[in-house]
Amino acid sequence: MFKNALKYYKFGKYHAEKMKFEYGKIIGSMNLTKNDELSVVDIGSGSGRLLHEVLIPLLPKNIKEIVATDIDEKMIDFSRSVNEHPKVIFNVLDIGGEKIPLHFQNRFDLLFSSYCFQYVRDLGRAFSNCEKLLKPNGELALIFQCKTNALYSTYKKMSRIDEWKLYMKEYANFVPCFSDPDPDSELRNITENAGLTLINYNFDPEFYITIPRKQLLGIYQSLDNIKLAAVPKDQQEDYNRDFVRSIAEEIDLRFSNGRIIDEPINFQVPTVIIHAKKNK
């Protein structure tokens, strides 16, 4: 039942050091009260593994609650089953969705998100939703991939295959976020329009992870919700075959006698790191 979430739990720790470094730097520069208890939200927490192993140890002690959220109900159910922390509660939430539930609005002092926003189709709306979640002067730290996105570029390729184009049509014209020649202006506009003030940001185009190729494929397969949500069971083997073929170029898979050669790859993950706050 939790196959995908378990796969992500096992393999999805490739960016732990990057998260620790970037979150550590941002948290160190945050204007944190020692008197009141803080409410924290994590967006796209996946299996919850790095929330527990990386983010929580960096947070100050005066935490009232940590709400871990994800669009994928199965990830949330899995997280509940493996992570036990007295202050963490899990909830399904689509950060790119039309509505933020009222009980979450104006609730959080701090918002974190790692490697989720590259999967949100409307970044402007996602930033506005972050603004809604935060209290006035609340701060957010976002880390996500920009300029490339192997999963959605694979969907774009698959939208040209007759059997799958029905499922992939919203990806036919997909362009990764911040691909424009002037990503700085794009970021400034999105934050400003959402009612947020940029405190600091950095585009890190050189960031890469060293990872065995099969593991990298496993991560993308665990994040592929189209297969689970839409493709009928009797077509899933054919889908898998075409998914692997289509993603092969994106993640430089190499084959010998039809099998993936499992050498490690230095896989580039251009990343943007954003520290901002909600206006008063």
Ligand SMILES: C[S@@+](CC[C@H](N)C(=O)[O-])C[C@H]1O[C@@H](n2cnc3c(N)ncnc32)[C@H](O)[C@@H]1O
């Ligand atoms: C690459 S994983 C990152 C998980 C975790 N934050 C980490 O750093 O390991 C991306 C997660 O974002 C979730 N996600 C994708 N789109 C989302 C959305 N619109 N709202 C909330 N979560 C989303 C996915 O379900 C997945 O669990």
